[in-house]
Amino acid sequence: DVKVTQSSRYLVKRTGEKVFLECVQDMDHENMFWYRQDPGLGLRLIYFSYDVKMKEKGDIPEGYSVSREKKERFSLILESASTNQTSMYLCASSTSGGPPYEQYFGPGTRLTVT
């Protein structure tokens, strides 16, 4: 069974704090993704990585950075948290090289920035 885990289910941070969200997958997947999900806006891609130390910007990378030092781990960093980054953050992973392209999601981290 594919498993994607995220470090926290709920997180409350103050404006200006540096925030780390960790994601780990156990299926040796090449691709990993970070999304945020907001009511009425759906899932939006922040960053993705298709290999260790590789990263690509998604639709909304501003205010975020990522790190992928090991294949199984993909971290999302909020350099200076702001209230508009209050959201549900979802990590996903998938294999590369062709179909089926299914992405497996972690349970999500609900981040509140006050």
Add this chain to the structure above:
Amino acid sequence: RKEVEQDPGPFNVPEGATVAFNCTYSNSASQSFFWYRQDCRKEPKLLMSVYSSGNEDGRFTAQLNRASQYISLLIRDSKLSDSATYLCVVIGGGNYGGSQGNLIFGKGTKLSVKP
């Protein structure tokens, strides 16, 4: 035009009803299509892939119409447990190409099945 569009609903239907969702996509070069299901406060999970002319899995049927650039999901004999948000997902419709399996998600259609 948005890349992947869905009717947000909610669709409120009685148990046993047949319900259909539609989704349109803007990039005619899109190659792969999916329906994901997301339960309240849970992560999205793959429900069905739609690769060619569509496919069926039990009570669920997905259809693809490339000429009109839409896909549909039909649920027959609805169960209470079908209540969820259904996300239409497309590959190859975004800015990143399809080679890395980047998915473009619709905003979802909410289904509520009532007793």
